[in-house]
Amino acid sequence: MFIDKAAVILTAGRGGGGCISFRREKFVPYGGPDGGNGGKGGNIYFEGDPRKNTLLDLSYKNKVKAPDGLKGKPSNKTGRSGTDVILKVPLGTIIFKDGVLFADLKTADERVLIVKGGRGGRGNASFKTENHTAPRIAEKGEAGESAQINLELRLIADVGFVGFPNAGKSTLLSKISAAKPKIADYPFTTLVPNLGIVNFKGRDFAAADIPGIIEGAHKGKGLGLEFLRHIRRNKVLLLIIDASGSDGKDPYKNYRILNTELKKYSKFLLEKNMLVVLNKSDLPDSKKHIAAFKKKLRTKKIIEISAVTGAGIDKMLSEIVKMLDKPTKIYPEEEIEITPVKHYVYEPEFKVKKDRGVFVVSGKKVENLTEMTNFAEEDALRRYQNILKKMGLELELEKMGVKAGDLVRIKNFEFTFEK
Numbered sequence: 001m002f003i004d005k006a007a008v009i010l011t012a013g014r015g016g017g018g019c020i021s022f023r024r025e026k027f028v029p030y031g032g033p034d035g036g037n038g039g040k041g042g043n044i045y046f047e048g049d050p051r052k053n054t055l056l057d058l059s060y061k062n063k064v065k066a067p068d069g070l071k072g073k074p075s076n077k078t079g080r081s082g083t084d085v086i087l088k089v090p091l092g093t094i095i096f097k098d099g100v101l102f103a104d105l106k107t108a109d110e111r112v113l114i115v116k117g118g119r120g121g122r123g124n125a126s127f128k129t130e131n132h133t134a135p136r137i138a139e140k141g142e143a144g145e146s147a148q149i150n151l152e153l154r155l156i157a158d159v160g161f162v163g164f165p166n167a168g169k170s171t172l173l174s175k176i177s178a179a180k181p182k183i184a185d186y187p188f189t190t191l192v193p194n195l196g197i198v199n200f201k202g203r204d205f206a207a208a209d210i211p212g213i214i215e216g217a218h219k220g221k222g223l224g225l226e227f228l229r230h231i232r233r234n235k236v237l238l239l240i241i242d243a244s245g246s247d248g249k250d251p252y253k254n255y256r257i258l259n260t261e262l263k264k265y266s267k268f269l270l271e272k273n274m275l276v277v278l279n280k281s282d283l284p285d286s287k288k289h290i291a292a293f294k295k296k297l298r299t300k301k302i303i304e305i306s307a308v309t310g311a312g313i314d315k316m317l318s319e320i321v322k323m324l325d326k327p328t329k330i331y332p333e334e335e336i337e338i339t340p341v342k343h344y345v346y347e348p349e350f351k352v353k354k355d356r357g358v359f360v361v362s363g364k365k366v367e368n369l370t371e372m373t374n375f376a377e378e379d380a381l382r383r384y385q386n387i388l389k390k391m392g393l394e395l396e397l398e399k400m401g402v403k404a405g406d407l408v409r410i411k412n413f414e415f416t417f418e419k
Contacts, residue, residue: 003054003055003056003059004054004055004152004153004154004155005055005150005151005152005153006055006058006059006150006151007148007149007150007151008058008061008062008063008064008149008151009062009063009064009146009147009148009149010044010063010064010065010114010115010146010147010149011044011063011064011065011066011115011144011145012041012042012043012044012065012066012115012116012117012118012144012145012146013040013041013042013043013065013066013067013068013069013082013117013118013144014041014068014069014117014118014141014142014143014144015038015039015040015041015068015069015117015118015119015120015121015141015142015144016038016039016040016041016068016069016070016071016072016079016080016120016121016141017038017071017072017120017121017138017139017140017141017374018035018036018037018038018071018072018120018121018122018123018124018126018138018139018140019035019036019037019038019071019072019073019074019079019123019124019138020033020035020123020124020136020137020138020377021033021034021036021073021074021075021123021124021125022034022124022134023074023075032125032128032133032134033123033124033125033127033128033133033134033135034074034075034076034123034125035072035074035076035123035124035125035138036072036073036074036075036076036077036078036079036123036125037072037078037079037120037121037122037123037126038069038070038071038072038078038079038120038121038122038123038139038141039069039070039071039072039078039079039080039081039082039120040069040081040082040117040118040119040120041066041067041068041069041081041082041117041118041119041120041141041142041144042066042067042068042069042081042082042083042084042085042117042144043066043084043085043113043115043116043117044064044066044084044085044086044087044113044114044115045084045085045086045087045111045112045113045114046086046087046088046089046093046095046105046111046112046114047086047087047088047089047105047109047110047111047112048088048089048090048091048093048105048107048108048109048110048111049088049089049090049091049108049109050090050091050108052088052089052090053090053155053195054153055089055090055093055151055153058087058089058151064085064087066082066083066084066085066115066117066144067082067083067085068082068141068144069081069082069117069118069120069141070082072120072121072123072138076123076125078120079120081117081120082117084117086111089105089151089153090153090155091105091106091107091108091156092105092106092153092154092155092156092233093105093151093152093153093154094151094152094153094154095112095149095150095151096149096150096151096152097114097147097148097149098147098148099148099150102114106156114147114149115144115145115146115147116145117144117145118141118142118143118144118145119141119142120141120142121138121139121140121141121142121372122138122139123138124136124137124138127383135379136377136378136379136380137374137377137379137380137383138374138377138380139372139373139374139380140371140372140373140374141372142368142371142372143371154232154233155195155208155233156206156233157195157206157207157208157233157234158205158206158207158234158235158236158324159198159205159206159207159208159234159235159236159237159238159320159324160207160208160210160231160234160236160237160238161173161207161208161209161210161238161240162210162231162237162238162239162240162258162262163239163240163241163242163258164241164242164254164257164258166242166246167240167241167242167279168240168242168279168280168307168308169209169210169240170194170209171307171308172209172240172277172279172305172307172313173194173196173207173209174196175307175310176196176198176200176207176313176317177196177197177198177207178196178197194208194209195207195208195209196208196209198317200314200317200318200320200321201321203321203324205320205321205324208231208234210231231269232266232268232269234272235272235273235323235324236272236273236274236275236320236323236324237262237269237272237273237274237275238274238275238277238316238320239255239258239259239274239275239276239277240277240279241254241255241258241276241277241278241279241293242254242279242280243278243279243280243281243283243286243289243290243293243304244280244283244284244285244286244289245285245286245289246280246283246285250289250292251278251289251290251293252292252293252296252297255276255293255297273323273324273326274300275300275301275303275316275319275320275323276297276300276301276302276303277302277303277305277316278290278293278302278303278304278305279305279306279307280306280307280308281304281305281306281311281312282306282308282309290304301319303315303316303319347363348363349363349365349366349391350362350363350365350366350391350393350396351363352393352396352397352400354400357406357407358406358407358408358409358414359397359400359402359406359407359408359409359417360409361393361408361409361410362410362411365391366391366393366410367410367411369384369387369388370384370410370411370413371411397417402417403417404417404418404419405417
């Protein structure tokens with residue numbers, strides 16, 4: 001089943017909690033704290049896989065979560081890190097992270113980190129100082145990143161077959177490759193793109209049969225708008241025309257309509273290497289239509305073939321190979337360049353606003369500190385209060401008029417303010 005769009009929520013693993021432990025051995029005085037750190041949470045990656053040609057696997061998964069890191073252990077042992085998750089997608093997959101273009105996977109085994117696992121919490125051995133030799137402090141693990149991911153597949157094929165329904169595109173693909181698309185004598189037999197590998201005199205190239213385009217496809221009529229994007233990356237376009245006129249339309253008129261739809265969808269498509277293929281040349285009325293077609297169109301390379309009998313196919317393949325060897329101009333709509341740009345923006349360590357009588361504190365440092373603090377331990381609570389005081393949070397709250405007994409909210413935690 002061909003699926004070229006998918007949406008999934010990815011959540012990286014949470015880091016493991018730190019350990020509170022003290023070394024106690026019979027003949028070892030002053031053993032001291034030896035609680036190890038928690039393991040790192042698992043990351044989630046996307047990787048390009050040339051063996052895949054659909055996003056079907058991910059269409060069944062609404063959410064994917066990486067394993068969490070394990071808790072630290074005594075004897076300064078760090079907990080095991082969560083296993084990374086690698087999601088394999090077809091080449092040509094474009095990744096949007098939280099609505100923003102993030103990556104474009106075009107090469108085999110290309111891997112990109114999407115969400116990063118949280119760091120493990122520190123054990124009490126990390127908090128030992130000269131003045132505090134027996135701390136009972138251990139951090140919780142940091143939460144992993146989470147993101148809404150939208151995927152869009154644009155098939156990477158050397159040659160794209162474009163034409164009206166029943167022009168013989170699927171028959172031609174089945175003739176020149178091992179692909180077995182559905183073939184019948186009614187319009188829109190092909191509902192999804194089909195991909196085949198063609199070998200001609202030792203030269204291999206990929207060919208894609210795009211579902212039939214009708215007049216108005218650029219506005220969403222028929223299946224054109226849904227699948228026209230798959231030909232954006234083709235090096236060569238084959239405009240396949242029914243030369244027999246069996247659909248009651250003049251072949252040259254069909255050619256003009258096809259060109260108009262491609263131009264209205266994207267002005268760059270008509271600038272690609274293009275070959276006009278007049279199919280069904282073996283049918284009775286084809287000769288007169290072909291002669292009239294060639295008189296009206298003298299500027300394009302035209303090949304006569306019969307996908308059923310095989311006539312003219314070798315000549316067509318030879319022309320395709322010549323076109324593939326020509327330099328190919330890259331157009332903006334085909335290649336999506338991801339250029340990482342570093343933005344250095346100064347932001348205060350925290351912000352405070354009053355909402356319905358509650359003082360809401362926000363800021364990454366404050367939120368992470370709150371999430372990773374174990375409030376059940378008195379030492380950890382004291383450390384937490386000291387850090388916030390040194391950051392100036394208490395002073396800022398007083399400036400905003402906080403009073404004893406007022407609620408202060410930091411992310412999902414609520415506290416009662418006391419001087």
